[in-house]
Each structure stands twice: as structure tokens, then as C-alpha cells.
Amino acid sequence: MISRRTWILSLAASPLVLAACGNGTDPAAVAATATATEGAVDTSPEQSGRIAVEAVPEIAATVPQEIRDRGTLVIGTTADGNPPLGFRADDDTTVIGIEPDIALLVAGVLGLEPDLRATSWENLFVSMDSGQFDVGFSNITVTEERKEKYDFASYRVDTLAWEVAKSSGTTSIQEPKDVAGLTVAVGSGTNQEKVLLDWDAQNTTAGLEPVTIQYYAKSTDVYLALKSGRIEAYFGPNPTAAYHVLVAGETKIVGTVPGGGTIQADIAATTKKGDGLVDALAAALNHVIESGAYAKTLARWNLANESVPTSEINPPGLPKTD
Structure with a gap:
């Protein structure tokens, strides 16, 4: 319905x-x-129009062993009422939006059960720092300052x-x-x-x-x-x-x-620097880009103009400010 x-x-x-x-x-x-795409933006908790993908064993094998053994990908996001990024569905509980959708595509390719956890913007980074979250999908812009603490796999302009x-x-x-x-x-x-x-x-x-x-x-x-x-x-x-x-x-x-005014920047999946997960994230993103699932997902939220041709690991970020 x-x-x-x-x-x-x-x-x-x-x-x-x-x-x-x-x-x-x-x-x-x-x-x-x-x-x-008219009518494709669905705010029901069921999200029947969400694009799904199958696991790709050779990419899944690149995930750090600790995460593979656990079998879940713990995804941090925000749901503070900023649709279509991350927000609550009609039931006021389920988190939906472009950020969760992209995260679920990645988890699917990696053969992992997604464990999506909504939090505040500030706690998102604290939880990645502590290892509570494996990855953040929350409209996070790549900056040179953030690259000192985190690794990035880009997926939107x-x-x-x-x-x-x-x-x-x-x-x-x-x-x-x-x-x-x-x-x-x-x-x-x-x-x-x-x-x-x-x-x-x-x-x-x-x-x-x-x-x-x-x-x-x-x-x-x-x-x-x-x-x-x-x-x-x-x-x-x-x-x-x-x-x-x-x-x-x-x-x-x-x-x-x-995003940088005169400087183009990317939105990226974000993980603790050096934890070994970023290569798998980028490979999964490139797979969904090549398969067409990525384009269909952006189209659901009318964001085709923010697509990237490939996912890059730690692309140039916005420069540090004085």
C-alpha cells in the first residue's frame, strides 16, 4: 500500500x-x-522499493577477519530529521533514506548482516573512534583534517x-x-x-x-x-x-x-584509520556502481546529480582551515 x-x-x-x-x-x-522516478520515494518502514544486491564472495573475503567472524557490519548513521539523508519512516522508528540505502547495498555485497544504529552527529565519530561502529554512512564530507583519523571510500559528490x-x-x-x-x-x-x-x-x-x-x-x-x-x-x-x-x-x-565552495569534495563511507576495512568498502561500492544498483538507489531519492563514476579511497578532501 x-x-x-x-x-x-x-x-x-x-x-x-x-x-x-x-x-x-x-x-x-x-x-x-x-x-x-515519480512516486519512487517511499517513506513507509517496509521500503518495498529499496534495491537489494547479492553477496560477492571475492569482495567479502577482503573484509577484516574479526568482522567476518562476527557476521555483521555495524553501521553508524544519523536520523535527525534531514530527509532524504537519514530520517524516520512513517512509523517514526525505522531509519530510512539515501545513507541507509547505500550502507545496506555495501553490507549486501560484503555478505554481512547490517546492524544499522542511529545516533547523534557527535557520537557517530566517538563511536567509530572506540570501535563501537565499523563504518559511518551519514553524509560525511572528506576533509584533509578528517583523513588524519579516518579512512574514506567515496560514494557521492x-x-x-x-x-x-x-x-x-x-x-x-x-x-x-x-x-x-x-x-x-x-x-x-x-x-x-x-x-x-x-x-x-x-x-x-x-x-x-x-x-x-x-x-x-x-x-x-x-x-x-x-x-x-x-x-x-x-x-x-x-x-x-x-x-x-x-x-x-x-x-x-x-x-x-x-561542497568546498570552489573546491569539489566527496561524501564517503568513513572508518577508523588503518583498521583494514576501507578497501572492502570501496570494492563493494564500485561493484554496486558497475551493476547499476547504485544509480537506481540514487534515483529513488532524486539524487542522480550527485553520482560518482567510481569509489575512491581517501580522495582529495577539503583543505584545512586556519
């Missing part, structure tokens, strides 16, 4: 198509993708998006001058905050109006602020912006930016 929320997603497909056309994407191709009210006169945000004088919400301590602060500094140097930056603890507060006009734009992860546009139909995406 199709849930009411799935039905709403199907009806709201057109706003995402309009938003995606503004960043160099062929409108016809976008329309075709939307038609093919890190993309940020500018989201404004549908009624907004702002139609395009592509470079620093486009945000001069705007009131913008951004998450504290995030990569997007670093990008926004850099853009604001460039504007100040150029003699343009400064950005007024506001911080909100919850995404619901951000969208209330957008709706009321207290802020003019929200700068956040592209997946959450695209999903909100699709579901609510009250906002639009007017630009996307690489």
Missing part, C-alpha cells in the same frame, strides 16, 4: 524539475528522470544548494555578489557556513553589502523563517533542499555550489 506521504511526493514532482533546470541540466533529461521561497524575486545564486545584502540562514559549524563566510569576506573586500547570517537549531525553524520573510535564503546540503522542494512545494532551488 502506498503511503499518503508517498502520494504527496508524486504530486509534487514538478517543483524539483523546475529547480534542477537552473544549473546547466538538460530540461528534457530532467523531465524524463522525474517521470521515471558533496553539493550545497541555495533555497529560497517560491515567491522570492531571487532567481539565481551562483557567486559571492549574488548574496550581497541578503539575510541567509546556515548551519553553525558546517562546510556551508565556511563557504558563506568566505563569500561574505570577498564581498566586503569588493565594497559590497555584507550578508546578514542567522542560525537556527531546527530545519522547521528555517522554513518558517523563509515563509515569513525573516530570511531571504537558506544555504544547506543539496539533498535536503531538493527533498524539501519536492515535498512542500513552497520553495525553490536557485543555485548549487560544490
Whole structure:
């Protein structure tokens, strides 16, 4: 049975198509993708549309012996209400989203029973450090600083998006001058905050109006602020912006930016450095990429534009900041 929320997603497909056309994407191709995936975003706990894969013995054999003997892959993720990354299903208990889906594909290839554990962002890293979690799948961006403690196997392009009210006169945000004088919400301590602060500094140097930056603890507060006009734009992860546009139909995406601003970065499966698991993770990811299961999984969540051609081990990360 199709849930009411799935039905709403199907009806709201057109706003995402309009938003995606503004960043160099062929409108016809976008329309075709939307038609093919319309209604595929399922928020039921059963997740009947989730893509499954079979174990690949030669890849499974590369998993560290301790994990193979245990027979489970302990996966850390977050479910703090940021669909489609990781969030609760209609039963308010089951964790679903693109991050769990990719993690389950990897566990399937490795022949391991997935043990998916939702936690806070801060505890995710603490639990990997202590060995409580084997791997983290939680929209984790590769950075040079993080590479000192963790190994990475990439699986998505890190993309940020500018989201404004549908009624907004702002139609395009592509470079620093486009945000001069705007009131913008951004998450504290995030990569997007670093990008926004850099853009604001460039504007100040150029003699343009400064950005007024506001911080909100919850995404619901951000969208209330957008709706009321207290802020003019929200700068956040592209997946959450695209999903909100699709579901609510009250906002639009007017630009996307690489995760590092001018520097492209990757989202990656993350494991404790030197624990021997990263090679198996990358091999499993490359298998699902080649098999087509990866593309189908991204399409379920309307994130085909964030695909990577191959999974890389410890790719270049965002540089350290002073």
C-alpha cells in the first residue's frame, strides 16, 4: 500500500524539475528522470522499493577477519530529521533514506548482516573512534583534517544548494555578489557556513553589502523563517533542499555550489584509520556502481546529480582551515 506521504511526493514532482533546470541540466533529461522516478520515494518502514544486491564472495573475503567472524557490519548513521539523508519512516522508528540505502547495498555485497544504529552527529565519530561502529554512512564530507583519523571510500559528490521561497524575486545564486545584502540562514559549524563566510569576506573586500547570517537549531525553524520573510535564503546540503522542494512545494532551488565552495569534495563511507576495512568498502561500492544498483538507489531519492563514476579511497578532501 502506498503511503499518503508517498502520494504527496508524486504530486509534487514538478517543483524539483523546475529547480534542477537552473544549473546547466538538460530540461528534457530532467523531465524524463522525474517521470521515471515519480512516486519512487517511499517513506513507509517496509521500503518495498529499496534495491537489494547479492553477496560477492571475492569482495567479502577482503573484509577484516574479526568482522567476518562476527557476521555483521555495524553501521553508524544519523536520523535527525534531514530527509532524504537519514530520517524516520512513517512509523517514526525505522531509519530510512539515501545513507541507509547505500550502507545496506555495501553490507549486501560484503555478505554481512547490517546492524544499522542511529545516533547523534557527535557520537557517530566517538563511536567509530572506540570501535563501537565499523563504518559511518551519514553524509560525511572528506576533509584533509578528517583523513588524519579516518579512512574514506567515496560514494557521492558533496553539493550545497541555495533555497529560497517560491515567491522570492531571487532567481539565481551562483557567486559571492549574488548574496550581497541578503539575510541567509546556515548551519553553525558546517562546510556551508565556511563557504558563506568566505563569500561574505570577498564581498566586503569588493565594497559590497555584507550578508546578514542567522542560525537556527531546527530545519522547521528555517522554513518558517523563509515563509515569513525573516530570511531571504537558506544555504544547506543539496539533498535536503531538493527533498524539501519536492515535498512542500513552497520553495525553490536557485543555485548549487560544490561542497568546498570552489573546491569539489566527496561524501564517503568513513572508518577508523588503518583498521583494514576501507578497501572492502570501496570494492563493494564500485561493484554496486558497475551493476547499476547504485544509480537506481540514487534515483529513488532524486539524487542522480550527485553520482560518482567510481569509489575512491581517501580522495582529495577539503583543505584545512586556519
